[in-house]
Amino acid sequence: MTSLSWLLLAAAGLSLVAASCDKSLLPELTFTLNGANLAWPCTSTRNIYASSGRYVSRNIIATRVQIFKDEAIVATPRYKPGVPFTLGKLSLKSKDHQAVLSPFPCWSLQEEGNCQALQSVVDLFLDPQDILWVLDVGIVNTLDQPIRRCPPKIVAINVKTGKVVKVIDLSGLVCSASRLQYLVVDYAEDGRVFIYVSDAATRAIIVFDVTAGRGFRVVLPKAVTDGCLRRDVLYLALIRKPCGTTVLYFTYLSSGRLFSIKTAHLRRGSARGTVVDVGPKPTNLVILGTDGGTALFFRYKGDSEIYLWNTETCFKEENFMLVQQAGECRLATQVVPGYKRLMWVLESNFQDYIQNTVGCAGASVSLHPLVKGCE
Incomplete structure (x- = not known):
């Protein structure tokens, strides 16, 4: 690993498992x-x-995963029937590496068909105030025969107490074609809380001012979908610049380019003339997460290697640093900071799950520190 990548993570108080053949931390x-x-x-x-x-x-x-102290909170979307809870947690202090998942925060919040409960959680975001923001699309059995159980909503949970502190109904901000996928949460300089949600099907980002209790849609320029065969996956990543400015990076999976917009422009509801074309992508890439600062993690579609890009540098391949080499037949779905001040990776054989080719034990999912293999 280059010294720059170490500096990036050290500045955030985080690190990778050392890039040596001694991987004693990894099995543990x-x-x-x-x-x-x-x-x-x-x-x-x-x-x-x-x-x-x-x-x-x-x-x-x-x-999807977020880490609070020594616990990991994970989304288990109801893509297929038979998912008893859609938001769970596990202890990272457990000596049993076959993790036991418990419903979070409780069983009563998991009841399918009850619109006061969670129906299908597809993304999570833990903010600096220890509030977990949960994106519930309200649609179950997505990969079989989709059923809309309830309107889409965002649920805010205090991770310290497990109490629901806010529920945001998104039904007035979506249409029948909407396909909500990712959310990030941002605090403005004046303390106001803003949520940004990607709506891939309508080429839009939903902006919700939590403090004011109102939201609106920002339709992205047509250039964002140039070259896309279809509006597949609209990824979001919130980057915090050294000066404190926050910038939202976004791209469609099949788009040939990466884009960004300063969140100050999003909050004003305008994307006209404010969206920046960051540059061409070498190939289709999957955004995995950030370190909470200027580092953005990603992988290429179908490949398991994970790369880090310092957003303070030009978006070019020579600035992409390999931080995890190819491993088993699993692909990362998220990289997050957390326990023991490490970066963590959630990966799975999601492609087999979609194709219904997993065995009786189900999908193969692993959560572990980000580690660069032996060189």
Whole structure:
């Protein structure tokens, strides 16, 4: 790893596992997640869920994660039937590396069909005030026969207490074609809280001023979809510049270019003349996350290597630093800062899950520190 990448992470108080053949930290802090290891209130509850089809272990997959102290909170979207809870947690202090997932914050908030509860969580964001913002699209069985159970919403949970502190109904900000995918949360200099949500199908970003209790849609320029065969995945990443300015980077998976916009412009509701074309992408790339500062992590579509780009430098391949080499047949879905001041990776064989080719044990999901292999 170059000295620059170490400096980037050190500035954020974070680090990677050392790039040497001694990977002693990795086995100790590697956790395997699957639908067979869930924490149930009792055996009879598990049996009732299984016999009624509300629990199908192979249909459970963790796709997004946020880390609070020594716990990881994960999203398990209801892509298929049989997912008993869509928001769970696991302990990173556990000595059993077959992680046990518990519903977060409780079972009552997981009831499918109850619009006061969570239906299908697709993204999470933990803010500096220890509030977890949860994007619930309200649609279940997405990969089989989609059913809209409830309107889309954002739920704010105090991770210290597990209490729901706010619910934001997004039904007035979407249309029938909307496909919500990612959210990030930003604090303005005056303390106001803003949420940005990507709506891939309509080429828009939903902006919600939490403090004022109002939201609006910002339609992105047509150039954002130039070259796209379809409006597939609209990734978001919030970067905080050294001066304190926040910038939202975004791109469609099949777009040939990366774009950005200062959040101050988004808050004013205008994307005209304010969207910056950051540059061409070498190929289709998947944005995985940030270090909370200027570093953006990504991988190329279909490839497992993870790269870091310092957004203070030009968006060119010579500025992309390899921070995790190719591993097993899993692909990363997120990189986040967290426990032991490390960067963490959530990865899975999501492609097999989509194609319904996973075994009886279900998807292969792993959560571990970001580590560069031996050179």
